[in-house]
Amino acid sequence: MSGTFPAEPNTLATAGGTGRKRLHVITWGCQMNVYDSGRMADVLAPLSYTPTATPDDADMVILNTCHIRDRAAEKVFSELGRLRLLKLAREAEGGRMVLAVAGCVAQAEGAEILARAPYVDIVLGPQTYHRLPEMVARAARAGHGDNPGPVIETDFPAEQKFDFLPDAAAPQGISAFLTIQEGCDKFCSFCVVPYTRGAEASRPAAAVIAEARRLAAQGAREIALLGQNVNAWHGEAPDGSIRGGSVWGLGRLLRELADIPGVLRLRYTTSHPRDMDDDLIAAHRDIPALMPFLHLPVQSGSDRILAAMNRQHTADDYLRLIDKLRAARADLALSSDFIIGHPGETEADFAATMDLIRKVGFAQAFSFNYSPRPGTPAAGAPAQVPEAEKNRRLYALQALVREQQAAFNTACAGLSLPVLFTGPGRHPGQIAGRSPFLQPVHVTGPADLIGTEIPVRIVAAHTNSLSGTLIQERACA
Numbered sequence: 182m183s184g185t186f187p188a189e190p191n192t193l194a195t196a197g198g199t200g201r202k203r204l205h206v207i208t209w210g211c212q213m214n215v216y217d218s219g220r221m222a223d224v225l226a227p228l229s230y231t232p233t234a235t236p237d238d239a240d241m242v243i244l245n246t247c248h249i250r251d252r253a254a255e256k257v258f259s260e261l262g263r264l265r266l267l268k269l270a271r272e273a274e275g276g277r278m279v280l281a282v283a284g285c286v287a288q289a290e291g292a293e294i295l296a297r298a299p300y301v302d303i304v305l306g307p308q309t310y311h312r313l314p315e316m317v318a319r320a321a322r323a324g325h326g327d328n329p330g331p332v333i334e335t336d337f338p339a340e341q342k343f344d345f346l347p348d349a350a351a352p353q354g355i356s357a358f359l360t361i362q363e364g365c366d367k368f369c370s371f372c373v374v375p376y377t378r379g380a381e382a383s384r385p386a387a388a389v390i391a392e393a394r395r396l397a398a399q400g401a402r403e404i405a406l407l408g409q410n411v412n413a414w415h416g417e418a419p420d421g422s423i424r425g426g427s428v429w430g431l432g433r434l435l436r437e438l439a440d441i442p443g444v445l446r447l448r449y450t451t452s453h454p455r456d457m458d459d460d461l462i463a464a465h466r467d468i469p470a471l472m473p474f475l476h477l478p479v480q481s482g483s484d485r486i487l488a489a490m491n492r493q494h495t496a497d498d499y500l501r502l503i504d505k506l507r508a509a510r511a512d513l514a515l516s517s518d519f520i521i522g523h524p525g526e527t528e529a530d531f532a533a534t535m536d537l538i539r540k541v542g543f544a545q546a547f548s549f550n551y552s553p554r555p556g557t558p559a560a561g562a563p564a565q566v567p568e569a570e571k572n573r574r575l576y577a578l579q580a581l582v583r584e585q586q587a588a589f590n591t592a593c594a595g596l597s598l599p600v601l602f603t604g605p606g607r608h609p610g611q612i613a614g615r616s617p618f619l620q621p622v623h624v625t626g627p628a629d630l631i632g633t634e635i636p637v638r639i640v641a642a643h644t645n646s647l648s649g650t651l652i653q654e655r656a657c658a
């Protein structure tokens with residue numbers, strides 16, 4: 182049997198392993214959602230689900246959703262409308278398509294999803310997807326016996342899902358994600374993450390190291406460690422007593438991961454300025470594999486707004502931190518997130534943000550108009566900034582960031598940079614990879630260099646990428 186889900190509800194629980202079923206996952210949001218989508222596919226693989234590139238022939242579709250801004254959440258409902266038609270068409274042919282909504286919208290608005298889209302079979306939060314096989318089985322019995330309707334699992338379980346995920350994972354390729362920390366206890370005024378992902382939790386060092394080894398064995402040469410507050414990661418040392426004490430911070434973990442054979446590059450994202458400790462700063466000085474690029478969101482350059490946001494640091498604290506980081510690693514390139522028009526933001530506050538950007542000089546940055554999120558403190562604050570004003574400020578800020586990005590890229594022209602090649606380029610005969618500073622780099626070169634790190638002479642800088650020529654066809658490491 183291929184391509185159709187068993188029509189007989191009760192056969193589903195035993196359907197695993199009897200025939201190939203197709204799984205299509207649509208992912209929105211942060212890199213942690215990308216990682217989760219891969220892991221959900223891993224969890225379903227023993228039930229014979231294999232990925233398919235389109236929902237058209239899928240036996241199960243998972244929407245892995247993001248709630249961070251209003252627009253991100255709205256996309257879910259328009260996609261559901263489209264999928265409903267596919268599901269109806271499938272049922273008209275006597276088949277079945279299981280429709281699941283996962284991720285942060287599912288967590289925050291599970292009941293609303295089922296009210297607006299009652300044809301959804303499963304709603305599951307970001308912390309429950311290790312239970313997907315049982316949910317799929319229960320969904321198949323919906324409407325029968327003691328299973329009245331759709332399955333909804335949006336609790337925050339006592340157990341960590343990571344302990345229940347299969348070791349076997351589909352290879353991610355040359356550059357891989359590894360989630361090491363989840364959730365957040367910081368409760369910034371504007372942000373849904375503490376509500377959708379739950380309390381801050383770190384995976385044990387031993388589990389992270391084991392997963393990194395597996396990724397390297399599958400061909401990953403770069404590992405990006407992920408967490409909503411990745412630099413808040415702390416874990417018990419694998420043997421409870423190694424150098425540096427029994428509790429490790431991220432700096433110590435990076436040192437260990439850098440020793441794994443095959444791992445050429447390490448990155449981590451997203452960091453909070455408050456959790457940037459001295460050992461992690463020293464790691465930027467000491468670990469060649471730790472790439473000289475750091476995404477360190479500041480959100481605003483105004484102390485008044487930073488306080489209103491509950492960020493717990495000042496603009497000056499951030500600037501001093503950048504100085505320390507650059508003292509440790511002179512060529513460190515920086516990136517940030519900015520929120521424009523947080524409630525109460527005046528023209529003077531915005532000018533302070535622009536001033537901070539000029540002082541730091543970013544290699545790139547992401548900026549967003551403030552979007553009120555239900556249930557967060559800032560959503561109900563008076564002094565909401567009018568949309569037109571937000572747009573005006575956003576436009577000005579993005580122009581400044583573009584200038585800085587162009588200057589950074591232009592300064593790379595003429596340099597020799599190591600590039601880790603990850604795949605074919607846009608044109609025939611080209612291969613593409615990333616510089617240490619995360620810039621995409623295109624060169625003419627043979628495909629067998631994919632997966633190696635090679636020095637490249639940068640010959641031209643474009644807005645978002647670089648082109649170069651191979652200096653020699655020999656791996657750097």
Ligand code: SAH
Binds near residue numbers: 373518
């Ligand atoms: N933990 C990270 C941010 C994670 S959320 C940190 O503390 O910086 C990713 C980004 O989405 C944030 O940096 C912020 O810039 C943006 N964001 C979060 N909530 C938002 C909102 N309500 N409106 C607009 N942008 C928001």
Ligand code: SF4
Binds near residue numbers: 367
């Ligand atoms: Fe959200 Fe980051 Fe603030 Fe946590 S620290 S509440 S994830 S913005």
Ligand code: F3S
Binds near residue numbers: 210213248284409
């Ligand atoms: Fe979005 Fe949830 Fe990530 S809200 S940004 S998917 S943590």
